[in-house]
Amino acid sequence: MSRIAATFARLAAQRRLALIAYLTVGYPRLDVTPSLVQTAADSGADAIELGIPFSDPLADGPTIQAASQQALKGGTTVARALEAATAARKRTDAPILFMTYLNPILAFGLQRFCRAASEAGVDGLIVPDLPPAESADLRQAAVASQLDLVFFVAPTSSEASVAAACGAATGFIYCIAVTGVTGARAELDPGLLPLIELVRRHTNLPIVVGFGISRPEHLEALTGKADGVIVASALLDAIAQSPEDPTARVREFLTGLRPLA
Amino acid sequence: MKETMQGRYGKYGGQYIPETLMAAVDELAAAFEAALKDDGFRHEFEYLSRTFSGRPTPVYRADRLTEQAGGAEIWFKREDLCHTGAHKINNALGQVLLARRMGKRRIIAETGAGQHGVAVATVCAKFGLPCEVYMGVDDMARQATNVYKMRLLGATVTPVESGSKTLKDATNEAIRDWVTNVRTTHYVIGSAVGPHPYPLMVREFQSVIGREARAQMLTETGRLPAVVVACVGGGSNAIGIFAPFYDDPVRLVGVEAAGRGLDSGAHAASIVGGRPGVLHGSFSYLLQDDDGQVMATHSISAGLDYPGVGPEHAFLHDQHRAEYVSVTDEQALAAFHQTSRLEGIIPALESSHAIAYAVPLAAELAASDLVLVNLSGRGDKDVDIVRGASDG
Numbered sequence: 001m002s003r004i005a006a007t008f009a010r011l012a013a014q015r016r017l018a019l020i021a022y023l024t025v026g027y028p029r030l031d032v033t034p035s036l037v038q039t040a041a042d043s044g045a046d047a048i049e050l051g052i053p054f055s056d057p058l059a060d061g062p063t064i065q066a067a068s069q070q071a072l073k074g075g076t077t078v079a080r081a082l083e084a085a086t087a088a089r090k091r092t093d094a095p096i097l098f099m100t101y102l103n104p105i106l107a108f109g110l111q112r113f114c115r116a117a118s119e120a121g122v123d124g125l126i127v128p129d130l131p132p133a134e135s136a137d138l139r140q141a142a143v144a145s146q147l148d149l150v151f152f153v154a155p156t157s158s159e160a161s162v163a164a165a166c167g168a169a170t171g172f173i174y175c176i177a178v179t180g181v182t183g184a185r186a187e188l189d190p191g192l193l194p195l196i197e198l199v200r201r202h203t204n205l206p207i208v209v210g211f212g213i214s215r216p217e218h219l220e221a222l223t224g225k226a227d228g229v230i231v232a233s234a235l236l237d238a239i240a241q242s243p244e245d246p247t248a249r250v251r252e253f254l255t256g257l258r259p260l261a
Numbered sequence: 262m263k264e265t266m267q268g269r270y271g272k273y274g275g276q277y278i279p280e281t282l283m284a285a286v287d288e289l290a291a292a293f294e295a296a297l298k299d300d301g302f303r304h305e306f307e308y309l310s311r312t313f314s315g316r317p318t319p320v321y322r323a324d325r326l327t328e329q330a331g332g333a334e335i336w337f338k339r340e341d342l343c344h345t346g347a348h349k350i351n352n353a354l355g356q357v358l359l360a361r362r363m364g365k366r367r368i369i370a371e372t373g374a375g376q377h378g379v380a381v382a383t384v385c386a387k388f389g390l391p392c393e394v395y396m397g398v399d400d401m402a403r404q405a406t407n408v409y410k411m412r413l414l415g416a417t418v419t420p421v422e423s424g425s426k427t428l429k430d431a432t433n434e435a436i437r438d439w440v441t442n443v444r445t446t447h448y449v450i451g452s453a454v455g456p457h458p459y460p461l462m463v464r465e466f467q468s469v470i471g472r473e474a475r476a477q478m479l480t481e482t483g484r485l486p487a488v489v490v491a492c493v494g495g496g497s498n499a500i501g502i503f504a505p506f507y508d509d510p511v512r513l514v515g516v517e518a519a520g521r522g523l524d525s526g527a528h529a530a531s532i533v534g535g536r537p538g539v540l541h542g543s544f545s546y547l548l549q550d551d552d553g554q555v556m557a558t559h560s561i562s563a564g565l566d567y568p569g570v571g572p573e574h575a576f577l578h579d580q581h582r583a584e585y586v587s588v589t590d591e592q593a594l595a596a597f598h599q600t601s602r603l604e605g606i607i608p609a610l611e612s613s614h615a616i617a618y619a620v621p622l623a624a625e626l627a628a629s630d631l632v633l634v635n636l637s638g639r640g641d642k643d644v645d646i647v648r649g650a651s652d653g
Contacts, residue, residue: 055424055554056540058436059279065423077552102277102539107553129277129539152280156443161283179281180441 003095003123004148004171007046008206008227017219018228019258020208021045021235021250022099025052025084026076027067028243034087039247041092043254044261048088049126049230052081052100059128061183063233063240078108082120089121097124097150097171102138110138114145124148124171131161132168139168148172153199155179155191166203172228173199177211184234185212188221196225216257231257268457268543270576276456278542282436285443290458292363297465302362306355306466313387314350316469318342320477320633325603326620333487333626335619337606337636338474338502345380347609347638348470348498353380353449355466357388360447367446368392371435373400373428373494374564374611375407376638377451382416392416395434397426400563407642425557428494428567432541452495453571456542460500460571467501474633475505486633487626488512492614493585494529494565496574498637503583512584515574516618518560519587527559531570532578532585545572561590561646562610564638592617594650597640609638610646 001009011018021040025033037048053068053076060068078100085096098117105113105127117125125147130138132151142149148171153162156179165173175196178189192209199207209222210230222229231254238253239246268274268290276286296302310316319342323335340348353370360368368385370392372378378394385392394411398420401408411418424430432450439448453463471489478486489506491499493515503513520528528534531546538547540555548556548568560566577583588596593610596617601607608616612635619634626632640647 056429056433058433058541059281059440061437069423072554079552103547103549103555104553106538107549107551128279129542131276131278131280131283134275134277154279154281154283156281156284158284158287161280165280176281179443181437 002146002148002171004047007095008172011046012227017223017226018046018206018208019044020047020049020228020230021254022049022051022230022232024064024067024071024236025050025081026071026074027236028070028239028246030074030076030080030084032246033084034091036246036250037088037096038091039250040254041094043251044258045094045254047095047097049097049099050081050085052078052098052104054101054104057101059181061181061233063236064182067236078104078113082116085117085120085122095123096121097126098122099126102127102130105138110141111144114141114147118145118147122147124150126150126174128152132164135168150174152176153195155189155195159198162198163202166199166205169205172206172208173203175199175207175209175226177209177213180211182211182233184214184237188218193225219258268461270573271579273543273545273572273575274457274460275544276542277539277544278456279440281440282443286456286458288363292359293458293462296359296362302358306358309354310351310469314344314354315342317473320474320481323604326600327623329603330620330623332628333623333630333632335623336478336486336631336633338470338633340470340498340635340637341606341608341612341639345376345383346641347376347380348467348501349377349380349451350383351469351501352451352463352466352497353377353384356447356449356462357381357384357390361388363447365445365447366390367442368449369395369435369438369446370449370451371395371428371431372451373431373566374562374642375400375404375411376564376642379407379410381449382411382414385416386414393438394418395421395431395438397421397428397431399426400428403646404563404642427563429555436541452497453500453573454495454541454543454569460543460573463497464500464504464573467497468504470498470501470635471503471505474502478631478633482631484631485509485511487630488514488622489633490514490516490615490619490622491635492516492565492611492637493570493574494518494567494611495569496571498635500571500573502635507582513577513582514618515583515585516614517585517587518562518565518614519589520559522589523587528587529558529560529566529568530587531568532574533587537575540569543572545575546570561593561650562614564609564611565614586618588614588617594647596620597647606636607640608636609640610643612637
């Protein structure tokens with residue numbers, strides 16, 4: 001069983017929501033990424049999503065755009081992200097997924113990227129500009145390297161698209177909570193629970209909700225409905241408040257979101 | 262050269278977009294296909310092209326440029342005479358009519374030089390639709406007149422501060438708006454780029470240029486041009502004039518922006534100087550670094566200052582059906598002055614790239630040959646830039 005599947009199975013048995021923390025590799029600095037992964041895992045994150053920055057993150061709101069630009073300016077590359085993941089893997093057993101846009105993966109080479117990610121101890125990939133219909137080559141490369149490949153459903157998805165995502169995905173289904181880009185939001189969209197129910201009818205994979213998740217009440221509202229949540233922009237916003245001490249901000253934010261069990 | 266399944270041109274094209282937009286592009290593709298089969302839609306598009314946009318535009322024999330070149334006859338397709346001053350109105354009109362059919366009541370667009378933004382704002386004013394145009398702050402500074410025109414027309418111009426502050430970033434921001442407001446909003450992409458069906462749709466609405474020009478050249482000269490030359494940023498004016506000549510023995514030449522020179526790194530020649538990758542929803546040639554990050558571009562012409570290119574051009578290049586070359590800022594400026602003085606036509610800096618390549622090309626061809634240049638826009642918007650370049 002993959003690290004991702006094992007984690008969801010364990011949490012399901014405990015009736016606990018998986019909390020996935022998103023960090024941009026190289027934000028606020030490249031050298032702190034491995035220790036931030038460890039801090040997140042020690043602060044209640046059940047898995048880590050590591051964003052490899054891309055120059056044109058068109059599914060992302062201002063927070064992740066700014067973090068990506070800063071990370072790129074600081075010299076973050078795919079090769080350095082792989083090094084950071086390798087270092088992070090030595091510090092935690094929590095599942096690690098890479099999130100990046102398709103072009104950096106294409107430039108690195110699909111197979112080479114998947115092999116290198118797998119060797120670095122990465123467990124899965126999330127590619128927001130890759131819909132199932134365009135994914136055959138990356139799926140093949142991911143399978144060959146035992147990487148899970150996550151696909152998205154959105155509030156605007158047709159039932160056919162939901163079925164396609166559920167048919168193509170491994171690891172979990174990423175359920176986009178809002179019609180929009182990433183970024184912390186105060187309220188959950190009322191269309192979210194019906195969307196989760198629709199996805200549930202098409203798959204036994206875990207369903208993870210992301211985009212806008214930022215408050216303890218969001219987690220409470222989704223417990224028993226979804227299998228996990230991803231917190232991204234809100235966590236980066238917390239880091240941005242005092243980037244000289246990102247470790248303390250990550251610990252404080254995650255334990256504030258959900259107290260340690 | 263017909264597109265294949267999922268909007269593929271060979272291996273290029275596709276739909277590399279966030280899931281939130283998939284339903285919208287599917288809806289758009291279906292609406293576009295239905296509209297093309299609907300006589301009512303075609304009639305309205307043709308009627309407004311004639312009475313509002315000012316079509317057909319003429320072809321014109323550029324006698325003094327021809328004389329100076331001393332070879333083939335040089336002809337212009339006068340898209341600069343379109344309402345709003347460029348070919349951009351063709352696509353803006355077609356897409357806004359389509360948006361109305363789909364019941365989308367809000368229109369957004371990106372713009373570089375501002376010609377597409379002005380065209381969309383114009384059509385939205387005509388139909389009473391709210392319009393928001395995203396524009397990089399650097400482009401707003403160098404194309405201030407067009408910013409004012411868009412505001413006069415009732416559009417909201419939203420400055421984009423991110424990245425290189427030019428067309429690429431304006432496009433990112435327009436896509437983010439579309440992701441957020443997709444249920445009510447149609448995104449009018451201004452070039453032959455983006456996910457399927459945009460490249461196909463933009464070609465369809467722009468190919469009126471080539472259909473007219475082909476018939477007009479036969480009427481005026483009794484023969485087809487030996488070469489058709491057009492500038493290529495995203496490539497909408499080029500695909501529009503090229504497509505109706507695909508089956509003819511006619512050379513097609515796309516001219517990209519070499520900026521300060523291909524070796525300088527400060528250019529926007531995606532096919533000549535880039536390699537395939539994914540940006541803004543499609544797989545095509547792209548200016549990118551070794552790590553797959555999209556590179557900053559430079560061209561004196563804001564409309565060509567874009568790191569990508571339409572997927573059909575990538576395919577035409579690989580198939581050797583069209584040739585892609587590049588022209589520097591300096592060469593384009595020289596052609597701008599030359600055309601103004603010799604022909605009494607002030608061309609857009611974008612179109613000046615095509616002229617800059619066409620004149621020396623004509624010199625190498627026989628006097629019996631014809632070179633047709635797509636004069637895609639007029640240069641009023643560029644007068645300040647040219648004055649600055651001349652003073653500097």
